[in-house]
């Protein structure tokens with residue numbers, strides 16, 4: 515293992531093959547990352563940071579140093595990289611501290627909770643020259659990679675329309691935590707952000723947004739349901755429906771089965787339509803006309819092989835490759851994640867104001 519430098523390394527001075535990676539925040543997703551890291555031999559879990567005694571109890575079985583404070587960990591351990599799996603509002607401060615101490619960062623989504631904060635991280639990324647990857651993990655799902663290839667191949671012609679469904683039910687106990695009942699803690703910023711990022715990954719940047727939201731089911735300050743219309747720079751239009759109060763299976767998590775803690779349903783949640791074909795996700799069915807084209811003619815359905823693979827594992831593999839310098843383009847950069855954040859915040863603004871929101875050019 516390469517000795518860890520006391521000062522931030524230059525981008526050409528990357529750690530060797532088995533980087534030492536710390537996990538900051540041992541909550542739901544931090545534990546998942548730790549579990550995935552344990553299956554790999556090409557990286558080492560260097561340390562865990564968790565401020566709560568209850569959270570630290572969970573870490574007791576891990577044979578690594580555990581800290582209550584990330585700065586103390588960064589000073590003492592000097593990891594090559596860190597996974598920032600803390601609450602949204604802390605992402606930028608913690609990630610910048612990592613960069614200052616010479617550690618590359620995998621920052622969980624959303625990259626920040628405001629655009630100003632995201633810009634601060636972008637500036638730090640440029641200042642320190644270390645890789646920062648944002649955890650929009652769906653981009654690492656082979657299903658989505660295949661979908662992107664199909665769209666890019668031109669088989670669908672010009673993509674004109676897309677529909678994304680994110681309807682599911684959060685159990686009553688989910689709302690025991692006060693922040694989840696308050697503005698900002700709802701399905702637009704927590705869940706719809708994934709669907710917006712998915713559509714951006716397939717269809718490019720978004721130009722403008724209109725939206726409605728409602729709290730009809732629970733009456734909390736936060737929305738339980740929202741509907742948005744997106745215009746892409748390409749000219750394509752998309753409609754998105756999200757609700758965390760519905761008895762419904764139509765959402766990516768259940769349809770793709772990409773995380774073990776959700777039961778997999780063999781259904782679709784996303785529909786992309788172009789002038790010459792349509793694509794469903796995650797089933798990867800391509801619909802097209804084999805001969806004459808028109809709504810009186812029969813469409814055929816072709817099914818691509820389903821490429822199953824754990825996107826969280828693939829994300830870790832990619833993060834390691836960024837840290838060692840074997841790869842140098844983050845699949846989701848800070849700048850890219852900032853655009854997804856901007857669009858997601860715009861859904862909320864559009865719903866609150868009733869106005870169309872245009873995004874930065």
Ligand SMILES: NC(=O)c1ccc[n+]([C@@H]2O[C@H](COP(=O)([O-])OP(=O)(O)OC[C@H]3O[C@@H](n4cnc5c(N)ncnc54)[C@H](O)[C@@H]3O)[C@@H](O)[C@H]2O)c1
Nearest residue numbers: 538539540541542543544566569599600601602622623624
């Ligand atoms: N990509 C995904 O699939 C996915 C899934 C869930 C959550 N997330 C994101 O991961 C982040 C964490 O979400 P979660 O569901 O794991 O939350 P969580 O509340 O379960 O865990 C967060 C943990 O961070 C700890 N923490 C708080 N401040 C800290 C600090 N300064 N330093 C170190 N630890 C600190 C908390 O004590 C807690 O244990 C959020 O940004 C969330 O949006 C991503």
